[in-house]
Every structure is written in structure tokens, then in C-alpha cells.
Amino acid sequence: SSSPASSSPASPSPASPHFIGTREYVIQAQRVTKLVNGCRDILVLYHQGELHAMDLRCYHAGGPLQNGDIEEFNGQSCIVCPWHKYKITLAEGEALYQAVDNPTLTPLRTRWCSKGVKQRVHKVTVVNGNVYVTLNDSSEVIESDAYQTEKFRANRFKG
Ligand code: FES
Known part of the structure; x- marks a missing residue:
């Protein structure tokens, strides 16, 4: 029996660890982009002693997050999309x-708010000095899923 070809966006499963590189390599590079499991472009980041992984393209319009600056907002480290x-x-x-x-007060008083989770983040583990990413296979639709398609994969490393 055959199952129909999966439609885009690609499913992030299965949830098994995928080798990214040695820890030393990832720390030196600070940012590593990788197509994982043939279906998902991810960005692995090293920042202030911690490793993070997320979908490569920004949830807003598919911007290349690997080229974004990392800044602190409201006490949280954020990647700032370059677009x-x-x-x-x-x-x-x-x-x-x-x-x-x-808006009628000057100077304007602002506060940080959250729109909720919009970018799919993935789990990073380090085993024997090697970095692995396990895709977040939550079935909940996250906005960045929309950019994990063949169309966007074709130009995944363009800035
Ligand atoms: Fe618009 Fe990232 S694509 S902010």
C-alpha cells in the first residue's frame, strides 16, 4: 500500500536526534544552518554558553534568521530578524x-508584550562532545512552519 505524498509544509517528524557537529565546531561557528531529516531547515545558535535551535526562516515573511543580531529584550535573549x-x-x-x-501621553510609555510562540524551536542535546537536534514534532501549527516548503528551501541560504 502507498500513502499519498505529504503535502507542504513538511511534517517535522520523526523525533530522533540529528547530528549537527561537534560541540567545539558549533561554539566556534556560533551559528550553524542545517537541513535536518531532509525536511526542515534549522538554525543552531550558540549564545552566552547555551545552545539553541529554531526554524531557519522567520515566521513573519521567511527572513533569514541566521543573519540576525542577538539582543536582550525584557531580560530575554532574542534573535532580531534582519528583514x-x-x-x-x-x-x-x-x-x-x-x-x-x-498613545496620548508623551513621552510614550512602552512595555514588552508577547504574541506567543511563532517560531518553532527544537531541542538541542550534547552527547560525548557532539551536538544533536531533535525536531519539535508538536502537532500544533506554529507560524514558522509555513516557510518549511520546497519553494523556500530552494533559496534557504540566501541572505
Ligand atoms: Fe519580517 Fe522576519 S521576515 S521580520
């Missing part, structure tokens, strides 16, 4: 934005 400067937490893939409390 429209959206901020995404490294830890959870949460989208942060600044809300204005009362």
Missing part, C-alpha cells in the same frame, strides 16, 4: 513586541 526587525526569543520562539500604554 523587518521582529524579535524572537531564543528559548521559546516567542515573538515579542513593544506596546504603547497610552
Whole structure:
């Protein structure tokens, strides 16, 4: 029996660890992009002693997160997408934005808010000095899933 070809966006399963590189290599590179399991472009980041992994293309319009700066907002390390400067937490893939409390007050008072998890983050493990990523196979649809398609894969490493 044959199953129908899966339609895009590609499913992130199965949840098994995929080798990314040695820990030493990833730390030196700080950012490693990789097509995992033939179906998912991810970005592995080393920042302040911690490893993180997330979908490579920004949930907003598919921007190349590997070229984004990392900055702190509201006490959270975020990657700032180079295209429209959206901020995404490294830890959870949460989208942060600044809300204005009362637009009639000057100077404007702003506070950080979350739009919720918009970028799919993946699990990083280190075993015997090697870095592995296990894809987050949650069936919940996350906005960055939309850019894990053949169309976007074709130009995945363009900035
Ligand atoms: Fe990332 Fe627009 S594509 S902020």
C-alpha cells in the first residue's frame, strides 16, 4: 500500500536526534544552518554558553534568521530578524513586541508584550562532545512552519 505524498509544509517528524557537529565546531561557528531529516531547515545558535535551535526562516515573511543580531529584550535573549526587525526569543520562539500604554501621553510609555510562540524551536542535546537536534514534532501549527516548503528551501541560504 502507498500513502499519498505529504503535502507542504513538511511534517517535522520523526523525533530522533540529528547530528549537527561537534560541540567545539558549533561554539566556534556560533551559528550553524542545517537541513535536518531532509525536511526542515534549522538554525543552531550558540549564545552566552547555551545552545539553541529554531526554524531557519522567520515566521513573519521567511527572513533569514541566521543573519540576525542577538539582543536582550525584557531580560530575554532574542534573535532580531534582519528583514523587518521582529524579535524572537531564543528559548521559546516567542515573538515579542513593544506596546504603547497610552498613545496620548508623551513621552510614550512602552512595555514588552508577547504574541506567543511563532517560531518553532527544537531541542538541542550534547552527547560525548557532539551536538544533536531533535525536531519539535508538536502537532500544533506554529507560524514558522509555513516557510518549511520546497519553494523556500530552494533559496534557504540566501541572505
Ligand atoms: Fe522576519 Fe519580517 S521576515 S521580520
